[in-house]
Amino acid sequence: MKFETLCLHADLNEKDEWGTLTQAICQSATFVHKGVDVDSPYSYSRLSNPTRSHLERTICALEGGYAAYAFSSGMTAITVSMMLLKPNDHVIATNDLYGGALRLFNNVNKANGIEFDFIDTSNIPLIESKIKPNTRVIYLETPSNPLMQITDIEEVAKLCHKHNILLYVDNTFLTPYYQKPLELGADLVIHSGTKYLGGHNDALAGFVVLKNKELADKVLYYSKTIGGQLAPFDSFLIERGIKTLPIRMDRINDNAYKIANWLRTCNKIKKVYYVGFDDYKGHDIILKQSKGYGGMISIEVESEELAKKILRDVKIFQYAESLGGVDSLITYPMRQTHADLPKEEREAKGINERFLRISVGIENVDDLISDLKEAIYE
Numbered sequence: 569m570k571f572e573t574l575c576l577h578a579d580l581n582e583k584d585e586w587g588t589l590t591q592a593i594c595q596s597a598t599f600v601h602k603g604v605d606v607d608s609p610y611s612y613s614r615l616s617n618p619t620r621s622h623l624e625r626t627i628c629a630l631e632g633g634y635a636a637y638a639f640s641s642g643m644t645a646i647t648v649s650m651m652l653l654k655p656n657d658h659v660i661a662t663n664d665l666y667g668g669a670l671r672l673f674n675n676v677n678k679a680n681g682i683e684f685d686f687i688d689t690s691n692i693p694l695i696e697s698k699i700k701p702n703t704r705v706i707y708l709e710t711p712s713n714p715l716m717q718i719t720d721i722e723e724v725a726k727l728c729h730k731h732n733i734l735l736y737v738d739n740t741f742l743t744p745y746y747q748k749p750l751e752l753g754a755d756l757v758i759h760s761g762t763k764y765l766g767g768h769n770d771a772l773a774g775f776v777v778l779k780n781k782e783l784a785d786k787v788l789y790y791s792k793t794i795g796g797q798l799a800p801f802d803s804f805l806i807e808r809g810i811k812t813l814p815i816r817m818d819r820i821n822d823n824a825y826k827i828a829n830w831l832r833t834c835n836k837i838k839k840v841y842y843v844g845f846d847d848y849k850g851h852d853i854i855l856k857q858s859k860g861y862g863g864m865i866s867i868e869v870e871s872e873e874l875a876k877k878i879l880r881d882v883k884i885f886q887y888a889e890s891l892g893g894v895d896s897l898i899t900y901p902m903r904q905t906h907a908d909l910p911k912e913e914r915e916a917k918g919i920n921e922r923f924l925r926i927s928v929g930i931e932n933v934d935d936l937i938s939d940l941k942e943a944i945y946e
């Protein structure tokens with residue numbers, strides 16, 4: 569089956585006893601055993617639940633993995649993935665990461681004895697120079713958040729295989745519709761399902777997708793031990809979102825392309841970070857490893873006043889955290905997602921008071937451009 573069909577029918581032969589077309593919301597914490605010596609498929613919802621398992625099989629098929637596990641948020645998915653490490657293990661990570669991941673790594677994982685190097689992972693020789701005997705994981709976000717840096721997944725995977733290191737990729741920004749890290753050599757894929765997969769800004773979710781049984785067994789062991797699994801109703805919501813993932817992504821991709829190109833013509837916008845520009849650093853890599861550019865654009869405007877005016881005056885775009893939904897949003901990374909970063913570090917990266925991040929939705933693109941135009945110029 570092709571991707572669009574898998575979004576609806578990955579689990580074609582797993583109908584329940586009523587034959588419901590939509591996977592039933594199985595709102596039960598526990599399951600009655602059929603007999604003393606009879607194996608039952610489900611026993612307790614921390615281990616597995618029919619609604620969640622159905623969603624997990626769908627995500628697994630979309631990413632082309634061995635197994636997938638659904639959690640109550642993207643951060644839970646990252647936390648569980650980091651539990652595969654032990655004290656004195658070393659991680660090399662993209663320096664431009666989702667703010668919550670940075671907070672977890674710097675304030676929780678480091679305190680538990682894990683070492684980190686945060687570097688520009690688009691620079692492959694630099695990665696190789698940072699590899700140490702205790703390097704266990706390379707952790708990538710590509711495109712990164714919010715500076716849209718692109719890392720060549722296949723090249724990093726080659727390094728990982730050579731040095732016996734696991735490759736983790738957070739695939740939230742492009743989704744498996746566009747980019748499939750496991751096919752490019754990654755071992756573990758992370759998602760904030762809250763974003764494009766769910767797609768409607770109405771439920772938090774996270775996923776870990778594993779390439780092989782050994783890793784899958786470990787993640788399942790930690791997940792059933794720790795908890796944090798996705799609840800049945802939220803599993804239903806995310807599965808419902810996934811049915812329309814390809815058509816939403818197509819629209820978002822087209823809208824973002826037009827908006828980014830329009831932003832580039834504005835004299836009050838100093839810089840546009842958008843991976844779809846032909847002359848963007850890493851454009852050749854994104855063409856090779858992704859079928860689309862996604863819906864994320866960052867901009868640097870001419871003044872702090874203008875950044876605030878845009879946030880105040882937009883009417884269709886909403887000033888709100890998060891991304892990847894049907895509604896277009898604008899965030900102020902300095903105040904929101906990256907507020908925890910030390911000022912010098914943030915400024916050095918270009919995340920200043922003039923910097924905004926845009927998540928393009930599925931509205932009419934002319935309306936979106938008019939909304940920005942009025943907020944910028946009127």
Ligand SMILES: *Cc1c(COP(=O)(O)O)cnc(C)c1O
Nearest residue numbers: 641642643666738740760762773
């Ligand atoms: C939002 C996000 C996360 C965290 O996911 P939550 O569902 O908010 O916990 C992780 N990585 C990326 C790239 C994100 O955008």
